[in-house]
Amino acid sequence: MRAAVIASHVLAVLVLPILVLGLMNRTRALWTGRRGPPLLQPYFELARLVRKQSVYSVATTAVFRVGPLVVLATALVGGLLTPLFGVATFRFPYDFVVVAYLWGLGRALLMLSALDTASSFEGMGASREATYAALAEPVLFLTLGTLAMATGQTSFAGLLHVAVQTPGDVVVRAMSVAALLVILQVEAARSPVDDPATHLELTMIHEVMILDHSGPELAALHYGSAIKLTSCAALIATLLNPLAPSDGALRYAGANLVLVAVVAVLVGSIESLVARLRLKAVPQLILVAMGAALVSLLAGTWTGGAPG
Amino acid sequence: MILVLIAALALLSGVVLAIALRNNVHRGWASIASQGVASACVLAQAIPMLVRGGEARSVYAWSYPVETVAFQMDALSAFFLAWSLPLTLLGTIYAFGYLRPNFKTRNAGVQFALLNVVSLSFIMIYTFESAMPFLLGWEIAALAAWLLVIWEYRNQKIRFAGFNYLVSTHVGMFFLVAAFMVMYSQTGSMDFLSFATLLHTPSSLRDVTFVLLITSFGLKSAFFPFHTWLPRAHSAAPAHVSALMSGVIHKAGLYGLLRFTLLMGDPEPWMGWYLIGFSTLSAVAGVLYTSAQRDLKRLLGYSSTENVGIAGIGFGVGYLGLCWHQPALIALGFGGGILHLLNHALFKCLLFYAAGAVYTSTHTIDLERLGGLSRKMPWTGGFFLLGGLAISALPPLNGFVSEFLIYSGLFSQAAPAGMERGLLVVVGALLAFVGGVSALSMVRAHGITFLGAPRDPAIHSSGEVKAPMLLPMAVHAVGMVALGLLPVVGLSIVNQPATLFLELQPQAHAVAFMKVADGLWPITQIGVLVVALVLVLAVLRRWLVGRPQPASVGTWGCGYPAVSPRMQYTGTSFSRHFASIFETFLPHRERKKLPETCFPAGTGHLNTHCADAVERRMFEILGNGDKTVARMAKRIPEEPRFSFGIGLVVLVTMIGLLLFGTGSLR
Known part of the structure; x- marks a missing residue:
């Protein structure tokens, strides 16, 4: 049984990101009145990149070659620790701290490999990424810390299951969802923070950092970013899940998967309907998320922390 | 405790040797050797304490004004001693390489002697009670x-x-x-x-x-x-x-x-x-x-x-x-x-x-x-x-x-x-x-x-x-x-x-x-797991694309052909976006003469500097605090300035009374 759960989780970490990305692209296509590419299109693109040769600039060093692999590795391990099906396959106290710092490791290597190319555009992207990541980090910890406080749990497995009993719990849940949504947009570089489909280097954040990567390295970066996106979406989905694991594991996991898809459609719709923010306005968006997290914290403190 | 005493003596003799010897290389070796002995002694004393705990204490009488000198080593002192001395030893080895270019012209003995003295002061601070x-x-x-x-x-x-x-x-x-x-x-x-x-x-x-x-x-x-x-x-x-x-x-x-x-x-x-x-x-x-x-x-x-x-x-x-x-x-x-x-x-x-x-x-x-x-x-x-x-x-x-x-x-x-x-x-x-x-x-x-x-x-x-x-x-x-x-x-x-x-x-x-x-x-x-995954991915990449091609092309300049290293992001530009959000803490100072026309004749210059806001303000207040206060007071319009002053006095009195009344101020 345990082996089957682990196998399905590993499989989900590997496959789900491609479907989530495909679903998002399909959503955007539908909003613009096109039929859109097939759901598996991201897979075909990754497969094409993997078969290609990499081209390295003369300015680069080993950091440029190792960076993408670290990004993918940390994203994979982070995916293993997040509750994709709502229940955590691997859990230990304070695993959320580890996941956040693993993402941090991947991000640091990504920024370093961008600086390694000696390109001013890539330096610009790294600078923006570093700034927004530093601002988003406290929001993530405030949200997860509040949830840990409200549920009396210390790992992803438990802290996302906020029992809704008092109005305070509703506020905690709603505000945490809002904050995590902004975190997703920042961490996974989606609009309105960043536009993955833009064509002008001057306005990019994530895409501009990987301008010089090619072949398998580029595939690793795209794949890693998709896994991070899916992990974030799974956090939101678990938080929204109305069922409890006691309602039957399969039903619960199914509901969670459906909610991941809903989050993907939601993020895709936001991307289609909302214009990209000016770079100066991104910190304000993060500030709004910080406000939401603070409200959630106050509500959690007000209710006095539930059991435990 | 005898081991700590030996360590102190070794360090002292290292000080003497580092000053007395004639050659900078010998001075350095004397310092490194004496610190090595001291580190070994201190570790021999500290490691058992870190493993098993316990403490050692001895008190010596001393004439006025010190009266008594108490040595004490417990797990806390042992912890600090156990890494302070060996790390200082490593620092001395580094100093040997770092000061080497100056060995012909300067007397490096003082530096080595002082490094020994620093080690000695660790023993004093961490054991004297x-x-x-x-x-x-x-x-x-x-x-x-x-x-x-x-x-x-x-x-x-x-x-x-x-x-x-x-x-x-x-x-x-x-x-x-x-x-x-x-x-x-x-x-x-x-x-x-x-x-x-x-x-x-x-x-x-x-x-x-x-x-x-x-x-x-x-x-x-x-x-x-x-x-x-x-x-x-x-x-x-x-x-x-x-x-x-x-x-x-x-x-x-x-x-x-x-x-x-x-x-x-x-x-x-x-x-x-x-x-x-x-x-x-x-x-x-x-x-x-x-x-x-x-x-x-x-x-x-x-x-x-x-x-x-x-x-x-x-x-x-x-x-x-x-x-x-x-x-x-x-x-x-x-x-x-x-x-x-x-x-x-x-x-x-x-x-x-x-x-x-x-x-x-x-x-x-x-x-x-x-x-x-x-x-x-x-x-x-x-x-x-x-x-x-x-x-x-x-x-x-x-x-x-x-x-x-x-x-x-x-x-x-x-x-x-x-x-x-x-x-x-x-x-x-x-x-x-x-x-x-x-x-x-x-x-x-x-x-x-x-x-x-x-x-x-x-x-x-x-x-x-x-x-x-x-x-x-x-x-x-x-x-x-x-x-x-x-x-x-x-x-x-x-x-x-x-x-x-x-x-x-x-x-x-x-x-x-x-x-x-x-x-x-x-x-x-x-x-x-992360390290292993990175290795697996590296092997996978080698298997997929074979040996990496040698780097042959320049970085893509986004269509601009005349890229120069001067165009790279600099330290200041990298942190500019972040620093501008925290401008109060990170005041950005510029001294510049920028080229003016489309075809400038001379060269311009730009010098940036991030000042320490706390230090700057502290010196401002210490140096010309009266002027600063006067300048701030001038910002208050003439008319209500007097009433503000009265209001402040009343407020302070009230808060004082409140604090005294509730007994918060003993």
Whole structure:
């Protein structure tokens, strides 16, 4: 049984990101009145990149070659620790701290490999990424810390299951969802923070950092970013899940998967309907998320922390 | 204790030899050999204590005014001694390589002798348990550090930095003397154990003493806002001195804090909150300053302020654990804080050594002029990268382990529900902010210095530095990786010191500190998993595309054909976006003459600088405070100025009456 759960989780970490990305692209296509590419299109693109040769600039060093692999590795391990099906396959106290710092490791290597190319555009992207990541980090910890406080749990497995009993719990849940949504947009570089489909280097954040990567390295970066996106979406989905694991594991996991898809459609719709923010306005968006997290914290403190 | 005495004698004879010998090389060897003997003796004494605990105490009579001199070694002293001396030895080996180019022209014996004196002062501070000898050790450490800083004394700027340090450290000393005077006046003895009787019972005198001690130890360890001497001194001093000051010498302040915590027994909650608030402020302000510096060693100096703050947050959590009788909080707070001190010593010294290697190779540490150094200095670049990742607390390196313990304390469910737990969550979020900004600063420092292309054609690198400078870095790097991948090693080192704090509460059911270690196995597993995955992916890539093609093309210039290295992002431009959000803390100064027309005739220039807002404002207030107040008063319109004044007087009187009436002001 345990082996089957682990196998399905590993499989989900590997496959789900491609479907989530495909679903998002399909959503955007539908909003613009096109039929859109097939759901598996991201897979075909990754497969094409993997078969290609990499081209390295003369300015680069080993950091440029190792960076993408670290990004993918940390994203994979982070995916293993997040509750994709709502229940955590691997859990230990304070695993959320580890996941956040693993993402941090991947991000640091990504920024370093961008600086390694000696390109001013890539330096610009790294600078923006570093700034927004530093601002988003406290929001993530405030949200997860509040949830840990409200549920009396210390790992992803438990802290996302906020029992809704008092109005305070509703506020905690709603505000945490809002904050995590902004975190997703920042961490996974989606609009309105960043536009993955833009064509002008001057306005990019994530895409501009990987301008010089090619072949398998580029595939690793795209794949890693998709896994991070899916992990974030799974956090939101678990938080929204109305069922409890006691309602039957399969039903619960199914509901969670459906909610991941809903989050993907939601993020895709936001991307289609909302214009990209000016770079100066991104910190304000993060500030709004910080406000939401603070409200959630106050509500959690007000209710006095539930059991435990 | 006899071993410690032998160590002290060895160090003293090293001092004599380093001054008396005729040749700089011999002087260096004398210092290294004597420190090696001393380190071995001290380790032989300290390691059994760290494994089994226990303590050794001996008291000697001394004539007036000292009366008695008490030596005491317990697990806490053993912990500090066990790494302070060996790390100083490594620093001396580094100094041997760093000062080598000056061996023909300068007498380096003084530096080596002073490094021995620093080691000696560690033995004094960490084993003396009487106020007078303790102060003596404290003062010796301060003076030795000052003399070490002004090695290039012909440079006026460096003399100024040294003087600044000397004054600051003595201001801290006044507070310490004041605290000792208060305690002496009550107990009539200079022995620390007798101080415990005063510190054990809550009284307003104890509160005052606590604040005096925190201020003094805060100044020693460069907490914000007492940090202003630090970046100056660290950028002026030779690299090994900056490394030892930041990583090892200034830990004495936090040792003092811990020692007096042990004497105090049960603190009050406000002390814990005070310590947490003070430390959080220090961590946040320190890390903000690291983000915009263009001098590599200044940047690292500010990061010391950040890291002592992080350790201080741990101690604060431990204090609260003592107040709330929560063994879990005591173990996580003090254990994490103490481990962070060791971790910080490991990676901070490494980073300073790497910065010194950059200076040796290129004769500059100005970020804006460097670039692409890891081609010329692959080892130094690699070590700096490791150190930078570790100081940003990224797994699988050692900084993450101690911060993880502190996070575990902050998010623990052991705190009383409600207000207290909420506040700790906020502190946790601020610690996460510190981590994020630290990653920004270190990516910037490493990326701008070692990656990309050289920014200034006038800078010539003489290549990788020699073995005496690389060896200490390698040892530090091994320590960092070992403590990061195997947290259980670090925890066994801090086991006995942390147990001392747990034992302060006999009524709390004794919790074995090492139980915490069980919770850390996943960190080992995840660290190994990440490393293994990276290797697997590298093999997979080789299998997919074969041998990598040699680099043949330039970086894509987005369609612009005339790309030059001068167009790269610089240190200032990298942090500009972030710094503009925190403009109040990070004032950006520019001196510039920009080309004016479309076809400018001459060349322009632009000089940027990130000033220290606290220092600037402090000097403004000290220097022309009256003018500043007058200027601010003028901003109030003429008409209501008088009424404002009356209103202020009334307000102060009312608050005073209120405080007296409710008895808050005793």
